[in-house]
Amino acid sequence: MTMRNSNNKFSRGDYFLWAFAVIILVLLFQSGFFTAEAWQDFGRRFYQNFVYQERYMMLVNGLRSTIFMTSFATLIGLVVGVIVSVIRVAHEGGVHIPVLNAIANCYVAALRGTPVMVQLLIWNFTVFASARDLNTQYIAILAFGLNSGAYIAEIFRGGIGSIDRGQMEAARSLGLSYGTSMRFVILPQAIRNVIPMLFNEFIVLLKETSVAGYIGIDDLTRAGQNIQALTMEHSQPLLMVALIYLVIVMFLSSLVRRLEKYLSRSKRG
Amino acid sequence: MIIEVENLKKSFGELNVLNGITTGINKGERIAVIGPSGSGKSTFLRCINRMEELTSGIIKFNGEDITSQDCDINLIRRHIGMVFQHFYLFPHLTVQQNITLAPVQLKIMSQNEALDKAKYLLERVGLADKLNEWPDKLSGGQKQRVAIARAMAMNPEVLLFDEPTSALDPEMIGEVLDVMKELANSGMTMYLVTHEMGFAKEVADRILFINQGEIYEEGTPSEVFDNPKKPRTIEFLSKVLRR
Numbered sequence: 001m002t003m004r005n006s007n008n009k010f011s012r013g014d015y016f017l018w019a020f021a022v023i024i025l026v027l028l029f030q031s032g033f034f035t036a037e038a039w040q041d042f043g044r045r046f047y048q049n050f051v052y053q054e055r056y057m058m059l060v061n062g063l064r065s066t067i068f069m070t071s072f073a074t075l076i077g078l079v080v081g082v083i084v085s086v087i088r089v090a091h092e093g094g095v096h097i098p099v100l101n102a103i104a105n106c107y108v109a110a111l112r113g114t115p116v117m118v119q120l121l122i123w124n125f126t127v128f129a130s131a132r133d134l135n136t137q138y139i140a141i142l143a144f145g146l147n148s149g150a151y152i153a154e155i156f157r158g159g160i161g162s163i164d165r166g167q168m169e170a171a172r173s174l175g176l177s178y179g180t181s182m183r184f185v186i187l188p189q190a191i192r193n194v195i196p197m198l199f200n201e202f203i204v205l206l207k208e209t210s211v212a213g214y215i216g217i218d219d220l221t222r223a224g225q226n227i228q229a230l231t232m233e234h235s236q237p238l239l240m241v242a243l244i245y246l247v248i249v250m251f252l253s254s255l256v257r258r259l260e261k262y263l264s265r266s267k268r269g
Numbered sequence: 270m271i272i273e274v275e276n277l278k279k280s281f282g283e284l285n286v287l288n289g290i291t292t293g294i295n296k297g298e299r300i301a302v303i304g305p306s307g308s309g310k311s312t313f314l315r316c317i318n319r320m321e322e323l324t325s326g327i328i329k330f331n332g333e334d335i336t337s338q339d340c341d342i343n344l345i346r347r348h349i350g351m352v353f354q355h356f357y358l359f360p361h362l363t364v365q366q367n368i369t370l371a372p373v374q375l376k377i378m379s380q381n382e383a384l385d386k387a388k389y390l391l392e393r394v395g396l397a398d399k400l401n402e403w404p405d406k407l408s409g410g411q412k413q414r415v416a417i418a419r420a421m422a423m424n425p426e427v428l429l430f431d432e433p434t435s436a437l438d439p440e441m442i443g444e445v446l447d448v449m450k451e452l453a454n455s456g457m458t459m460y461l462v463t464h465e466m467g468f469a470k471e472v473a474d475r476i477l478f479i480n481q482g483e484i485y486e487e488g489t490p491s492e493v494f495d496n497p498k499k500p501r502t503i504e505f506l507s508k509v510l511r512r
Contacts (some may be wrong), residue, residue, distance in 0.1 A: 169320055170357035170416075174371035174423055175347035184370060188361045 012254050019250065023243050030235050049236045055227055062223025063244060069140050069219065070206045076145025077201065081152025084108065086182065088153070089160050093168075095178060104153070111150035117211040119143050124215040140212045148205050155197045159190035195263065199256045203249055210245075220244060270329075271296050271427055271458055272317060277326035279312055279482075286312045288482040289326070294427065299459045301469035301490075304479035305505055310462045313479060314429050317460065318342075318349045331426075347375065350420030354432040356412040358404040364391070364415050365400045368422045375423075383422065390418035394448045410441030414448050421452075428452065430461040466509055470494050478502050 028042075050056045084104045091101035111119065123143040128134055163186050171181035213222030224241035228234060270293040279287040286309045294300055302310045315321040317328060319335065319342050328335050335345045359367050368390060369383035378386060391397050394414040404412060413433055420428060430449065434442045446468050453459060453472045463469055469476060469490065476493040478486040478501075486493060486502045494510075497503045 164355075164357070166353060166355055166357040167359065170351075170353060170359070171371075172343075173318060173320060173346055173349075173351035173353075174419070175343050175345075175375055176371055177343050180374055184374065185359050189359075192361065 012257070016250060019246060023239065023246070027236070027239055045231070045233055045236055048231045049227055049233055050240070055230070058218075058223045058226055059220065059240065059244065062218055062220040065137065065218060066206065066209050066212075066220040069137060069144060069209045069212060069217070070202065072141045073144035073148055073205055073209070074198075074202050076141065077148030077152045077205070078198070080146060080149030081156055082187075084149065084153035085156035085160060086187075088157060090178065090182070093178065108150045108153055111147050112154075116144065116147045116208050117214060119147055120211060120215060136215050136217050140209070140215065140217055144205060144209055144212075147208075148201055151204075152198065152201055155194050155201065156190060159194035159197075160186055162193055163189050192263065196256050196260045199252065199259065203252050203256075206248065206252075207245060270294065271331060272460075273327075273329040273332075274317070275327040275329075277313070277316055277328065278324045279309070279316055279321060280324050286482050287316070287323075290479075290482075290484055292477065292484060292487075294458060294460060296426075296458055297456045298475065299453050299457075299473050300461065300475045300477060301473035302460065302462045302477045302479060303464070303466065303469060303505075304477075304485070308479045309482040310477075310479045311431055314431050314460055314462050317429060318346050318351060320351070347377070347423050348426045350423060350425035350428040352413070352416050352420055352428065352430045352433050354435050356409070356416045356436075358407075358412050358415055358419070360404050362404075363400075364396070364402050364404065364407075367404065367415060368419045371419075372422050377423070386422055387418070390421050391415075393421075393451070394418050395444070408441060409437045410444045413437065413441075413445045417445075417448055417452070427458045427460065430459065430463070432462050432464065434463070434465055464509070466494070466506075478505070480505075 050059070084107060087097060087100050087104045088108075091097055091104075120140060120143045124136065124139050128139050167185055167189065168181055171185040172178070176184070209219055210221040212219045213225065218226065220241055224237040227237040231237070273293040275291050277287055277290040278285070290313060302313065304310045312321055316323045319328075323336060326336070330345050330348070333345075334340065335342060358364075359370070362370065365384065365387050368387040369378075369380065372378040372383045372386065373380055388397065388400065391400060394417055396411060396414055396418070399407065399411065399415070404415070407415065417428075417433075433449070434445050437445065442465070446465065449459075449461070449468075450472055461469065461473065471490075473490055476487060476490055477484050478493060478497075480501050486497065486499050493502065494506065497506055
C-alpha cells in the first residue's frame with residue numbers, strides 16, 4: 001500500500017527513515033564526523049567495538065536472550081492474566097469466589113504498584129536466594145511473566161467488559177453454565193478484541209527486560225555494557241543497543257498497526 | 270400448567286418494577302404481553318427463566334419450584350428458549366455453530382445430530398442457504414430468524430419472545446412474524462412481549478395487559494382489543510391502535 005494515512009503527518013516508511021537518520025547523525029556528530037581523522041577514528045572504534053574478536057556476537061547473543069525472556073514471560077503473562085481476569089470478572093458476575101478474588105486483587109495491586117526492577121531483585125535475591133543452581137534467566141522469566149500477567153489481566157478485564165452482556169444472557173438462556181458461556185462465547189470475542197493490546201504488552205516487555213542485567217543476565221543491554229567494559233568506549237555500544245531496540249520495536253509496532261487494521265476490517269457485528 | 274407464577278415481585282433498588290404478578294401458561298398456549306414502556310413486561314418475561322433474579326414470589330416449571338436453592342436453573346433453561354430484541358447471535362461463530370453450540374456442549378446431541386437439526390430448523394425459518402454464513406452478513410430479520418432457530422435447537426417446551434421485532438427495520442418485521450406464526454400453528458407454547466398489536470391479536474390465545482408492574486387487564490384478544498374494560502387499557506389501545 002502506498003496510500004498515505006491522512007491522519008498522520010508521516011507514513012510508516014517516513015518514520016523509519018527519520019529515526020535512522022537521527023540515530024546515525026547522533027553517532028556521526030559525537031564522533032566528530034567532519035574530519036578525515038575522525039572518520040578513521042570512528043572506523044577504528046567501530047572495529048574495536050563490534051568486529052574485533054567477533055564482539056558483535058555478544059550483541060547477537062544478548063538479543064537472543066532478550067527475545068527468549070520476553071517471549072516466555074509473555075506466555076506466562078498470558079496464562080496468568082487470563083486466569084486472574086476471569087476470576088475477577090466471574091466474581092463481579094455473581095460467582096461466589098471471595099478468597100480467589102481477594103488473591104487476584106492483591107496480585108494485581110502488588111505487581112502493578114511496584115517497579116518491575118524491584119520485583120526482579122526480590123525474586124532473585126530473596127525468593128530464590130538459596131537456589132543458586134537455578135538459571136537466572138528462568139527467574140527473570142518468572143519475574144517478568146508475573147509482572148506482565150498483572151497488566152494483561154487488566155487488558156483482558158477490559159476486553160471481557162467490552163462484550164455486550166446480552167452475549168452472556170443469550171448463552172445462559174440456552175442452559176449453558178457460566179463457565180461454558182465464558183469459554184465458548186465471551187472469551188473468544190474478548191481475546192480477539194485485545195490481540196493488538198497484547199502485542200503492545202510484548203513490546204513493552206521487550207524494553208522492560210533491559211533491567212535483567214541487574215541479576216547478571218547478559219541480555220542485549222548488558223551485552224552493550226560488556227563491550228563498553230572491554231573497549232573503554234562509552235558511546236558506540238550503547239547507541240548500537242538503542243538502535244537495535246528501536247528497529248525491533250518499530251517493526252513490531254508496524255505489525256500491530258497492520259493487525260489492528262485487519263481486525264477492524266473483518267470485525268463481525 | 271407448564272409455568273406458574275405466584276405473586277412475583279421484582280425491584281431494582283428502590284424502584285418496584287413488578288408488584289405481585291400471578292399468572293401461568295398452559296401447554297400449547299400463546300400469551301401476548303402488552304403494555305406501556307416501563308410497565309415491567311420485559312422484566313416479567315426475564316424473571317420466568319431467571320435471567321433476572323426475582324425479589325420475591327414463586328415460579329414453577331412443570332410443578333417444580335425453580336426459585337428454590339436446590340433448583341439447577343441451567344437444567345430448567347434448556348427447556349425454556351428465549352429470543353431477544355437485539356438477537357445476540359454469537360458473532361464469532363457461523364450460523365450453524367450458533368445453533369449447534371448449546372446442544373453439543375450440553376451433550377444433548379452429537380455434532381452430526383445437531384448439524385441435522387440445524388439444517389432442519391434453518392429450512393423451517395427459510396434460511397437453508399445460510400448454514401455457513403457469518404452473522405454480520407445477515408440482515409436484522411435473518412439474524413432474528415437464526416436466533417429463533419438457535420432457541421429451537423434445544424427442543425424447548427416454552428419460548429419466550431422479548432420484543433423480537435422492535436429492533437427491526439419495518440420491512441424485516443413480516444418475515445420474523447411469519448416464522449413465529451408458523452411456530453404458533455405447530456403448537457409451540459409461547460410467551461410474547463410485543464408492540465405488534467395486530468400480530469398479538471391474530472396469534473395469541475390470551476392477552477396480558479401489564480401496567481405499573483401488575484396485570485391490569487387480561488382476556489382473549491377480542492375481549493381486550495375490542496372491548497377493553499379499564500380506563501388505562503382503553504387509553505393505551507386507543508393510542509397504539511390509531512396508527
